[in-house]
Amino acid sequence: MTKKALVLFSGGQDSTVCLAWALKHFDYVETIGFDYAQRHRIELQCRQLIFSALHDTFPNWTNKLGQDQLIDLTWLGQISDCALTLEKEIELKENGLPNTFVPGRNLLFFLVASSIAYRRGLNTLVGGMCQTDFSGYPDCREDTLKALQVATNLGMASQFRFETPLMWINKTETYQLAHELGGDAFLELIKQHTHTCYLGIRDELHSWGYGCGQCPACELRKAGWEKYCVSIS
Numbered sequence: 521m522t523k524k525a526l527v528l529f530s531g532g533q534d535s536t537v538c539l540a541w542a543l544k545h546f547d548y549v550e551t552i553g554f555d556y557a558q559r560h561r562i563e564l565q566c567r568q569l570i571f572s573a574l575h576d577t578f579p580n581w582t583n584k585l586g587q588d589q590l591i592d593l594t595w596l597g598q599i600s601d602c603a604l605t606l607e608k609e610i611e612l613k614e615n616g617l618p619n620t621f622v623p624g625r626n627l628l629f630f631l632v633a634s635s636i637a638y639r640r641g642l643n644t645l646v647g648g649m650c651q652t653d654f655s656g657y658p659d660c661r662e663d664t665l666k667a668l669q670v671a672t673n674l675g676m677a678s679q680f681r682f683e684t685p686l687m688w689i690n691k692t693e694t695y696q697l698a699h700e701l702g703g704d705a706f707l708e709l710i711k712q713h714t715h716t717c718y719l720g721i722r723d724e725l726h727s728w729g730y731g732c733g734q735c736p737a738c739e740l741r742k743a744g745w746e747k748y749c750v751s752i753s
Contacts, residue, residue: 557598603618604620621658638678715729717732
């Protein structure tokens with residue numbers, strides 16, 4: 521049986537590593553992105569930069585690439601009250617979760633992706649969720665996604681697999697995985713073309729990539745890069 525995957529591809533570092541992982545392990549790969557009126561919508565522009573860079577640098581990978589879709593979920597931003605969809609200061613809420621948490625986001629992403637995978641005949645969905653560096657987001661936990669996989673398969677009479685290659689590794693190990701997949705060239709592609717900054721700032725290229733350098737996402741990415749550099753020195 522041909523192994524086919526649908527990658528939840530945002531244009532960020534983690535989803536780009538997951539895309540490379542899927543291109544290594546599957547025979548055919550499609551991608552899906554979501555516009556949910558996110559504050560850092562510049563990541564959606566980066567998706568096309570990444571596709572172009574992959575085509576130029578890793579043509580053996582892109583030979584496996586099929587259709588890409590960008591889904592309009594801007595209504596999610598309209599019903600969310602958080603720092604990823606509104607211009608507000610990033611902080612912890614009374615429930616202990618950061619206000620960058622978008623309730624239901626990953627659940628919705630997988631549900632929509634599953635509906636498309638069902639129609640397209642794709643048997644595996646790949647996401648960059650991570651319980652090691654997950655900022656406390658409950659919809660990034662392995663138990664959440666396992667339960668969602670069961671519910672989705674029951675509801676669609678299907679046999680989807682939800683794969684999360686980064687679930688139990690930290691940012692340093694994500695850089696290590698990226699190097700294992702594509703060497704220095706892939707690390708450079710991640711630095712130059714992905715976007716992970718919560719504030720959507722892309723006016724300065726740091727050693728670890730573009731971003732404000734101060735939001736939680738940038739701090740995590742920077743710390744992971746610095747530890748990775750120490751580990752290979």
